[in-house]
Amino acid sequence: MSIFLQSLSSEWLKRKRTAAAWLVVIGGVFIPSLVIFARVIESGGLAAANESPRLWEALYARCWQVMGFFLLPIGVILATSLITQLEFRNNSWKQLHTTPQPLYVIFFSKLTVVLVMLVQWFILFNICIYLTGVLPCLFVRHVPYPPEPIPLRMFLEGSGAFFLDALPIVALQYLVSLQWKNFLAPLGVGFGLYVASVIAVHWRYGYWLPYTYCYYESLGARSPVDVSIHWWAVGYFMLFTVVGYILYISKKEKG
Amino acid sequence: MEAYSLETFNLSHQYQGRHRALDRIGLRVPNGSIYGFLGPNGAGKTTTLRLVLGLLRKQEGQISFFGKPFEEQRIDVLRKIGSLIESPSVYGHLSAAENLLVYQKIYQCPRKRIGEVLESTGLAGTGRKKAGRFSLGMKQRLAIAIALLNDPKLLILDEPANGLDPAGIIAMRELLWSLNRANGITILLCSHLLAEISKLATHVGVISSGRLVFQGSMAELRELRGGDLEETFIHLTEK
Numbered sequence: 001m002s003i004f005l006q007s008l009s010s011e012w013l014k015r016k017r018t019a020a021a022w023l024v025v026i027g028g029v030f031i032p033s034l035v036i037f038a039r040v041i042e043s044g045g046l047a048a049a050n051e052s053p054r055l056w057e058a059l060y061a062r063c064w065q066v067m068g069f070f071l072l073p074i075g076v077i078l079a080t081s082l083i084t085q086l087e088f089r090n091n092s093w094k095q096l097h098t099t100p101q102p103l104y105v106i107f108f109s110k111l112t113v114v115l116v117m118l119v120q121w122f123i124l125f126n127i128c129i130y131l132t133g134v135l136p137c138l139f140v141r142h143v144p145y146p147p148e149p150i151p152l153r154m155f156l157e158g159s160g161a162f163f164l165d166a167l168p169i170v171a172l173q174y175l176v177s178l179q180w181k182n183f184l185a186p187l188g189v190g191f192g193l194y195v196a197s198v199i200a201v202h203w204r205y206g207y208w209l210p211y212t213y214c215y216y217e218s219l220g221a222r223s224p225v226d227v228s229i230h231w232w233a234v235g236y237f238m239l240f241t242v243v244g245y246i247l248y249i250s251k252k253e254k255g
Numbered sequence: 256m257e258a259y260s261l262e263t264f265n266l267s268h269q270y271q272g273r274h275r276a277l278d279r280i281g282l283r284v285p286n287g288s289i290y291g292f293l294g295p296n297g298a299g300k301t302t303t304l305r306l307v308l309g310l311l312r313k314q315e316g317q318i319s320f321f322g323k324p325f326e327e328q329r330i331d332v333l334r335k336i337g338s339l340i341e342s343p344s345v346y347g348h349l350s351a352a353e354n355l356l357v358y359q360k361i362y363q364c365p366r367k368r369i370g371e372v373l374e375s376t377g378l379a380g381t382g383r384k385k386a387g388r389f390s391l392g393m394k395q396r397l398a399i400a401i402a403l404l405n406d407p408k409l410l411i412l413d414e415p416a417n418g419l420d421p422a423g424i425i426a427m428r429e430l431l432w433s434l435n436r437a438n439g440i441t442i443l444l445c446s447h448l449l450a451e452i453s454k455l456a457t458h459v460g461v462i463s464s465g466r467l468v469f470q471g472s473m474a475e476l477r478e479l480r481g482g483d484l485e486e487t488f489i490h491l492t493e494k
Binding site: 006007009010013014016017018086089090091092093094095096097098099100101102252253254255 | 305308309310311312329330331333334336338340341342343344345346347348349353356357358360361362363398401
């Protein structure tokens with residue numbers, strides 16, 4: 001375990017100041033900032049809105065709607081590919097593979113970094129959703145502090161669901177990024193599958209596509225499929241992770 | 256105690272669809288030596304080093320470090336080795352010290368080693384400057400610092416003088432010399448520069464077209480054709 005934690009700590013340091021690290025911050029802040037801006041601009045009904053018992057539900061749905069079907073999949077595609085491409089771009093696979101670590105440790109510590117960054121993104125995003133309700137009362141007169149407590153359970157369950165739904169994207173992007181030196185390859189695969197998912201989402205068997213689940217989750221009750229997408233997501237994640245690992249350890253050239 | 260830090264037995268390699276890159280190489284790097292691995296461009300030097308470090312999948316032959324088979328003791332062996340293969344591997348968005356910290360966390364060597372290797376490679380004054388903004392020579396020195404970080408018993412350096420200016424080459428030579436003499440580190444130095452190897456090496460292996468055409472002490476190499484190393488090298492590699 002300690003060798004894994006040492007490796008994880010090393011991998012975590014590598015993400016410092018990278019585009020992927022910034023993407024997490026921008027991804028977490030962007031939509032809530034737009035919502036705050038929109039609420040302050042349309043300040044006519046703001047006082048009543050902030051007093052509404054359904055304030056948090058409304059803000060939560062407003063933020064996740066765009067995040068779930070667009071920003072989250074695109075952000076995950078970009079961030080996963082960027083983290084993995086660090087080694088190709090810096091020509092450092094050969095140095096990494098001559099360090100005293102088993103290959104499985106390298107593979108899973110990198111994957112863990114991506115997953116922890118996703119958690120970071122969600123934490124930041126949820127904090128910013130909270131700020132969409134709170135900040136307007138600091139800037140606009142007569143707007144009260146929301147009297148309703150934050151429905152923490154709803155926030156946690158919703159974020160957990162989106163996290164599970166994003167896992168197949170992480171695993172497949174990770175698999176592809178480890179195989180190709182050219183950064184455009186994982187991006188091409190990722191964006192291609194995303195577009196295919198957007199087209200297929202209203203198809204009866206759209207849930208067969210591993211990039212559709214965040215979209216389905218953001219549709220909520222309007223989702224056209226009635227299968228457990230979370231199980232499908234976890235299944236695909238495990239499948240892609242296992243295949244990715246086998247391909248990774250089977251590479252003839254390791255840098 | 257084992258006599259050799261590194262031994263290979265009948266090491267052969269063929270890239271897909273191409274000629275045989277290595278043909279039954281039997282390297283023997285004595286403990287405490289500076290072993291110059293010489294050969295013209297494309298002779299198979301880097302392929303040999305990549306094979307012994309596990310960066311290429313082995314096809315034929317055996318590799319042994321400190322008397323232990325590499326495949327069975329990979330982690331244990333890599334703990335005792337520092338390496339620089341081809342171009343420097345540095346993270347351009349991190350400073351020199353941060354680059355070293357990345358590896359310090361893996362090797363779990365004392366943190367003070369970072370300052371020590373920065374000092375010995377002349378990079379102590381680089382501060383927060385990102386490695387991506389370093390000159391090629393500075394990147395090369397940082398790569399050497401990374402190779403030295405874990406205080407290795409065996410240092411494997413592939414063309415370490417690449418990108419260094421004359422003063423940098425002299426400083427590197429002195430550093431390698433002192434590491435070998437003062438700390439007893441065995442050094443496998445791979446180069447196509449005969450002059451560089453002749454100034455440092457105690458032992459030499461000459462590779463040509465994938466075959467080891469000479470292996471012995473520097474004195475033995477000098478004796479081959481009346482002391483003219485250049486002529487000896489050309490004679491060996493054109494055979």
